[in-house]
Amino acid sequence: MVVCLIFTIGKQSVSAQNSKRESLLEQLNEIKSSKNFSSLDTLYINNLLDIAREYRYHNLDSVIVLSKEALELSKKANYINGEINSYHTYGGYYSDKGKVNKAIKNFTTAYNLADKHNRSFLKVRSSNDLAKEYGYKGDYSNALKWYLYTIEVAEKYDYKNSMSIVNDNIAHLYSEQKDYEQAMVFLQKSKSIHEEIGNPVYLAETLSNIASTYAELNELNYAMYNVNISIATFEKEKILEWLAYCYEIKGKIYLKKNKYNWAVYWYKQSELLHQEIEDDRGKIELLNGMTEAYLNLKKDSIAEVYAMDAFNLSKKIGIRSGIKTSSHNLSKIYKKKKDFEKSLWYHELYQVTYESLSAANNEKALNMLKTRVAYDQQKQQLILENEKELAKQKIYIYVFIVILFIFAIITFLIHRNEQEQKKLNQQLRSKKNDLEEKQAYLNELNQTKNKLFSIIGHDLRGPIGAFQGLLKLFKEGEMTKDEFLNFVPKLKVDIDTISFTLNNLLSWGQTQMNGSITKHAVTNLDSIVEENMALLSEIAEAKSISLINRVEPNCQIWSDPNQIDIIIRNLLSNALKFTPNNGQIVIGAIQKIKTCEIYVKDNGMGMSEDIINKLFEKDSNHTTYGTNNEKGTGLGLSLCKEMVEKNNGKIWVHSAIGKGSSFYFTIPRIQNRYKESA
Known part of the structure; x- marks a missing residue:
């Protein structure tokens, strides 16, 4: 009965989304059949783009056809908003196809147009999606820079929903680096904004991300509470892509609880919905989750099918984390089947991908730290310049007032001038103290940065370079296996030293950046x-x-x-x-x-x-x-x-x-x- 109920809910959700698309198509036909119809009508172009967005998770080929038509018509009609939205929809299409560079190109075009023509809301939306694509690409430095810029513009125009979306996306950056506690900080900010706005769908989206983060932190009761609230909202509103994501989270929670039959059950509900939507990036997590569930249920043949599907899909759209997880699972499966050749092949692939991701994540963490420091310094410099300009304007005003009072009454002017001079001197002293404090803070930040780079360049590059040299000699045959093994104890000491140095370095850097709380x-x-x-x-x-x-x-x-x-x-x-x-x-x-x-x-x-x-x-x-x-x-x-x-x-x-x-x-x-x- 429960299975039938969930299947019925899924069918109803599909039917609801189909009816929405049919409604938009009916509107389109009504516009086309009207007496004064023109394909350059902005209402017609907007309708095309609405249908394209509705097809995003259901028929990507229709998305590109509709976006192309909308772009051509917008250019002919000189309809700037239509051009921006068309390029934005193009970007979403290429993003879902895993073609990150093409997605970045189209989102950049949309942003430049919005910036040129002062379309602030479209600018915020484009810069947010541009940041998200840099995150998918692994360029976390650019991603964080664009997110910080998006928050600044959104705060300026009080776009609360955009601010919450950006906080969700920044949380995703930290989740990618397994820093779930920092991710939770941004998710809680987003939750507070949604509670203020009062939109249940936006709140449910953030709660589902909170549920996923709690699951990674093994706070399983909190995870279950939040995901159940999200599921109730998405089932009511018939939003399939988010409902599939929530069912996958629920499967993950039961997997961590070691309740594997329930995990398979909820993963299956997500799989049913994925048959109706096109979301390859989200499907990879689902397939890897089902693989783990079936492995724990000793159903290796079924697990193998899901692991292979996850591996092929990850390769198709270039998701390295998906390749790492699926190749690790396939290695274990083939080892159980005593197919040691395949097991070794997938294990080597897993090892290479794991090491690549580990190195990339370390670089990403440093880039994020540098970007935040650079961004804060630039912002502080702008604040200082604005304060100086305001101080100049105040001086001009005071001078003008003094001149007026000279012509009015000399005695009163002298007295007033003395008072104003004292006040001005006090303000200048106060400003001077503020500037000195800010200068000291900037100098301290600069010293911290220099010391970080000095240690990285001087104390870490040496041992790593020696390690690379040994590997190169061994690889090129200039060193025998026995000679190489003689260096293993020394290499272990060097690696232990690097690890210990990195731990001290990161702890010290955190205290210097005021990020360490006792x-x-x-x-x-x-x-x-x-x-x-x-x-x-x-x-x-x-x-x-x-x-x-x-x-x-x-x-x-x-x-x-x-x-x-x-x-x-x-x-x-x-x-x-x-x-x-x-x-x-x-x-x-x-x-x-x-x-x-x-x-x-x-x-x-x-x-x-x-x-x-x-x-x-x-x-x-x-x-x-x-x-x-x-x-x-x-x-x-x-x-x-x-x-x-x-x-x-x-x-x-x-x-x-x-x-x-x-x-x-x-x-x-x-x-x-x-x-x-x-």
Whole structure:
């Protein structure tokens, strides 16, 4: 009965959309049959474009035919809005076909026309879709730049719906990089706007994206709640493409709940709707989801069909993430079938695609960071220029007033002039202070950028270049397999160093860009110490160094656990770096009345007073080589100092050359009120 009910709802939805298209066609025929009909009538052209948009997810060939006719008629009639909308519809057609460059070309043409003729709403719509295409292309820097510009224009003209759509799209950028928490920030902004507007369909679209993001965060109850609200709206309004998307999300939720039969059921409902719509990009996620569901149900032959469909469709429209997932599934399927040749082929394809996407995502993250900084700097510069211009205008006004009052009454003018002069001086001092603060902020941003690029170029490019050189020698036959394997331990150390450096680099960059928020909570110090000792145990064993934990069990502090984890890891890593073979490192904690004093002691190389004085300087680039020539970025201790102070603590060091170093820092203990609150 439930299956029949869903099938009936699907049929009703299809029927409703067909009737809408038939209604538009009837309107078109009425216009054509009227006495004074002209194909250059703007009403006729708009009707053509409405039908084209209605066919977008149902018959793409009709879209291109109708758009072409509308464009030709618009040019003859000199109908600018018709031209812009025609190019925009062209762009949507090529986007759905996976031809991103052609889509970008048409959206750019639509935007340029809208900008030239001051069609602000069409400009916002075109720039948003242009940004979305750059996102599909993987050019996240340009995508974010266009989204930020679109938000600025939409805010200027108070296009609330456009603002919400852009927030949804920016959330999609962060979801592509698995940064679901940041994606949720933009989705919640979009939700607030829709609740203010009061349009249930727009709200349902955002809620479905929120549901998908909650599913990725494994907040499955919240995901189910939001997707059920969206489904109710789309079933009522008969919007097939979004309903298919919601059914696919519901299947994903049940898949994560390990309820595979229910997952298949909802995926099937989405599959039924995809028979009525043309949305290849959305269908790839559905096919990969069904593959996983059938694999878990031990129905490998059915899973193979869906995985192959997903693979072929991903290749057709150039979706690398779809190729990665489907090739991984096919590799597992053929391995089970003992067809090891095919399994190996798909596994190698998965590996290449995975590495390519990983490298691309790292570059995208840096490009997004640079774009946001550059955009904020440009915006700040415009604000400063506007403020200077306003200040000039105010001065001209004051001068004019003074001249008028000179002719009116000299005595009053002198008195008034003194008062105005004092007021002006005060304003100028205030403006000067504001400018100095803003200049200091811009200088700090520039120093942060320079240091980021310096570290990336100096400390990361070297090990990576060495790795590439070894691979090139091995590939060209100038190095034997045994010789290459001899370098594997060294390569592992280099890769571990790169990984550790990147973690410090991103954490430090986040604190410098004011993006790091300290979230205090009850933190078990002993567990953090144990995790980091386990993490660094391999390095310690390589140098035969003893790691001794003297932190009492259940030693609890009031701090941000993530930041304490970074502090402990950096201090232990530094101690390992500067402690010779067969050395000893001790980490412990002294619990005082209000604070906990944590220490990391080693019997390593030690430091001079000059080095100690430079250790915690914010802009220090001081780098020292370890006992085995280990190299760092000079960021670690600066990062530790910032995070200790954010957790209301202090950090210091005692050291002597040849005797070792002892690092100490304090963190507040849990007070009674915190315990009661917890």
